[in-house]
Amino acid sequence: DTAVSQTPKYLVTQMGNDKSIKCEQNLGHDTMYWYKQDSKKFLKIMFSYNNKELIINETVPNRFSPKSPDKAHLNLHINSLELGDSAVYFCASSQMGGENGYTFGSGTRLTVV
């Protein structure tokens, strides 16, 4: 199936831990994104990569570090997790300049306890 897939779907961890979320797309898109959806459902962009190059880096704590090994993968590593990091994190992809919009993954629900 063509899709944006992210793992894990659920992640429960203690404060202070380091965790990673992985994302892969097989749509042939050249741009990938990380969005954070908070408890009020608000979607906010965190990062964007185009052909492995970082093009958007919003005001995000530097405990969050994205890594794009190739244009089909964009991972998110989070150091020293805090309670406020609890949210649903969505990976998405698109074709730069294309009108087909973003394709989102199903999300990773991160709970920090």
Added chain:
Amino acid sequence: QQQVKQSPQSLIVQKGGIPIINCAYENTAFDYFPWYQQFPGKGPALLIAIRPDVSEKKEGRFTISFNKSAKQFSLHIMDSQPGDSATYFCAASSGFQKLVFGTGTRLLVSP
């Protein structure tokens, strides 16, 4: 700073009704206005999108109305069905990059 303001926050309509969700923006550089639909436990999915050179776009039961001078756009769902119950997000971007989302509208269509 909320660049795209969306209302209402929630909406209940009866089956067959026409829910209308409104969005307003400030940034005149925005030139792409999509709507996304999100079901519980799923990621947002593109529903319909419009460029500012047209005032209306229709796809099936979904219609976007766009008012460039007022910097407003809205989503109308004709003959709404219980299966349309979801959260709807408007969004905007300049040049298809960095989509900025509205705050979402939770729609419930009662049978």
